Amino acid sequence: MSALITEQQGRVLTLTLHRPEARNALDNRLLTALADALDAAAGDPGIGAVIITGQPRFFAAGADLREMASRGLAETLNDPRPAIWQRIDSFPKPLIAAVNGYALGAGCELVLLCDLVIAGDNASFGLPEITLGLMPGAGGTQRLIRTVGKALAYRMVLSGDAISAQRALQAGLVAEVHPAGLTLEYARTLAARIAGHAPLALQAAKQALRYSQESGVTQGLKQERTLFTLLAATDDRREGIAAFLEKRPPTFTGR
């Protein structure tokens, strides 16, 4: 069986990490499969949003340590992984993580890379790399501090301690916490709602939100206005406003 299970419901694609024997450790193969699936989804007009999820007791418990152990300095310097992560990060549509159980190390970094996180009440998030004599290498130190702030980011990265779903909710890492048995279902409901909106508007809004992490506010506001203006030229904007005024549901075409 493949380590990545894909399943589409309506306009929502669910990608399920499935390496239970390795607690979903993200080895190069699985990470590549994920990037390939997202590349395909990016070009598929039938897909409006993507959910990444794992197993009931673990989302992904880290990178593959055996794979990492075999790489010295030279191999690490020319590691293909950063390029794979980059491919995942450049996915232009809404990307939602539905997390039950452990999201540790690379698993937590994958969660941080997603646009939105829905967690089960049994979820925990941590970057334990430090306990292995290394450090986060796929965005952990950069995205975490921008997400939860200095105090908690240093606390987690330097100690290696994980935090609960509730703590992650308070800190802003997680958007919603649900009973674990309902996590995926509620994530799908939200994803379906998102995927029903105009594709170009979603893409532009995501781009603006992403850009806010890259630039100062002045630059960000300019970029936001440019994207806003671009949407003025779309059919879907006309349709969205017309449907609202005529009190009917809109029919978007992605143009």
Next chain:
Amino acid sequence: MENLILCDVQQGVMTLTLNRPERLNSFNDAMHQQLAHCLTQAERDDSIRCLLITGAGRGFCAGQDLNDRHVDPTGDAPDLGYSVETFYNPLVRRLARLPKPVIAAVNGVAAGAGATLALGCDIVIAARSASFVMAFSKLGLIPDCGGTWLLPRVAGRARALGLALTGGKISAAQAAEWGMIWQLAEDANLQDTSIALARQFATQPTYGLGLIKQALLAAEHNTLDQQLDLERDYQRLAGRSADYREGVAAFLAKRQPQFQGK
């Protein structure tokens, strides 16, 4: 190894008997470790559908064994936080999270952490001769094993403060009158009463009972809005259980339901 916890599983009920009768079943590290081991089994084994905790001999549990702490009045201050963090807190958390009913059959004196442990169980049945002693304050300590959280919730603030500050002792009858426990039993009937209730629970929709327990515990800190959302979620889960379907089918067919606990 000494058997400090007697563990007996029958008809869906795991009975744990605290077994250091000569020390009124007070806790030491080895007893904590054995109890933790049994709890792991209770957590993993779906065929166990109710937990019953009681004490051997004339006491229920006298809390932490002070002899075991080897406090030397002239030596360095001990770190009591260590045993709280290592043993008592995980114990309280695990009992609270266990998605099945936990019954305490308080057969005699329950003092210190023994009292707060008992009061923290889902259902407390106490023998008429039993008593609860909030002994902590007399040694300069605070009620642990969930005591400070639990007391105001089961006894009300005024009584909680009175009990905790005076280090007071109340009889089982008084605890029953104050609504701190579920039931008072005559000494001779305690065992039969508690086992009968435990076995009854073991035939009930355990999954649903677990959700009820979690919902009531969550209510202690949730707002009404949060709790309403939680009720929606838990009811959604409960409605999908096999036991709910069996319950409805049995009701419509006017027969006794056969619950599997799932």
